[in-house]
Amino acid sequence: MLIRRLTFLLLLALIGCNNASTGRLIWDPTEFGCDGTRVTGAVKYNVYGVPDVGQVIPVVVEDGTCGPIQKPTISPLNFMPLTENSFLLPSGSWTLGVESIVNGKSSGVSETISYK
DSSP states (O other): OOBOOOOEEEEEEEEEETTEEEEEEEEOOOOBBTTSOBOOSOEEEEEEEEESSOOOOEEEEOOTTTSOEEEESSOOSSSSOBSSSEEEOOSSOEEEEEEEEETTEEEEEOOOEEEO
């Protein structure tokens, strides 16, 4: 089941460490599939990012459930899929996108957001 695009909120927490700041990306958990039904089972997430203000470059990939999705051509920032809807980022400027995974199927990457 393809999951609807994620909406998320970026919270920046400034931590004094050699004038560096660290951000925490927090997004709304995925609750409904693209067909409007409530998601059952564990939802996992991947966070994609590129340093500086840019964009996550997507590729269109077919998904038989709800049509094409945009899948990034880069590896996620997290080493394993996340089970929580937040991610602590390294300092600097980033452009980010989030992907939800339910029952092994990807939602594709969300709309991207940039921050400094």
